[in-house]
Amino acid sequence: MLHVMSSIFFLYKSDKATIPNYGIFARMAKRFTLSSYKKESLSKRKKLGPFIRYINRRKIPNLSKLIKSIDEQVWKEIDCTKCAICCKHMTPTYTETDIRRISIHLGMTTAAFKKQYLQKDDEEKDWINLYIPCPFLDKNNLCTIYDVRPVDCKGFPHLRHSQWVLQRNVFEANLEYCPATLRMVELLHEKVIKKASKPACESSV
Ligand code: SF4
Ligand code: SF4
Numbered sequence: 001m002l003h004v005m006s007s008i009f010f011l012y013k014s015d016k017a018t019i020p021n022y023g024i025f026a027r028m029a030k031r032f033t034l035s036s037y038k039k040e041s042l043s044k045r046k047k048l049g050p051f052i053r054y055i056n057r058r059k060i061p062n063l064s065k066l067i068k069s070i071d072e073q074v075w076k077e078i079d080c081t082k083c084a085i086c087c088k089h090m091t092p093t094y095t096e097t098d099i100r101r102i103s104i105h106l107g108m109t110t111a112a113f114k115k116q117y118l119q120k121d122d123e124e125k126d127w128i129n130l131y132i133p134c135p136f137l138d139k140n141n142l143c144t145i146y147d148v149r150p151v152d153c154k155g156f157p158h159l160r161h162s163q164w165v166l167q168r169n170v171f172e173a174n175l176e177y178c179p180a181t182l183r184m185v186e187l188l189h190e191k192v193i194k195k196a197s198k199p200a201c202e203s204s205v
Helices: 002-006 023-028 034-057 063-077 085-089 096-106 110-117 151-155 164-175 179-196
Strands: 118-120 127-129
Touching: 034 085, 034 164, 034 179, 063 179, 096 110, 096 151, 110 118, 164 179
Parallel strands: none
Antiparallel strands: 118 127
16 A cells, blocks of 8 residues: 555646647547646546545445456557656656666666656655656657656556555546546446446346
8 A cells, every 4th residue: 555655656746748639538639738638627527536535435346347347448548658648747756676677778877877867755755757757758758768667657547456446545636637547537437326326127137
């Protein structure tokens, strides 16, 4: 639990990058800045935030199975290379193992890598990016260190985490930044609420 919470991407305040549109907004065929994404998704986020708290309080039957199938659907709809909000506006935390692996890949010492790319967070606890957007993001929204990227990046946005419900703070925070998380919670909301509102005679079929 602690590990997952501490590995959430940190949020930065920069709001300037222009983000290509995709997924739930694809039909609108226009480009979004993070601020416009936030604006467009505001009403959904207002509804979905409390829903996350709702499922955290209740035992939803077969939740893990449901999440697995929704996760597959989310990634059929969403292409991260057309988004990259997380790489442009947030930073992963780097473990010492991440730092060693990436330094070797770049042919640098770990000390030189830290000096050039990283800083400690406000609490002086975790290593985070010195700059945003992430220096390893290229102009096509691809990660130039993809094979050796931080574990935090590999797992983000943690949609399949087995203790999904317990991570409600993470998911609530990520709704604001990550359209894949928003889509995941939106689909979960549709399925859970729809099932709950089925008449008894129908649900017994
Ligand atoms: S993980 Fe979320 S924020 Fe990051 S690129 Fe994919 S959809 Fe965008
Ligand atoms: S290391 Fe790669 S995946 Fe991680 S934030 Fe940077 S560009 Fe994105």
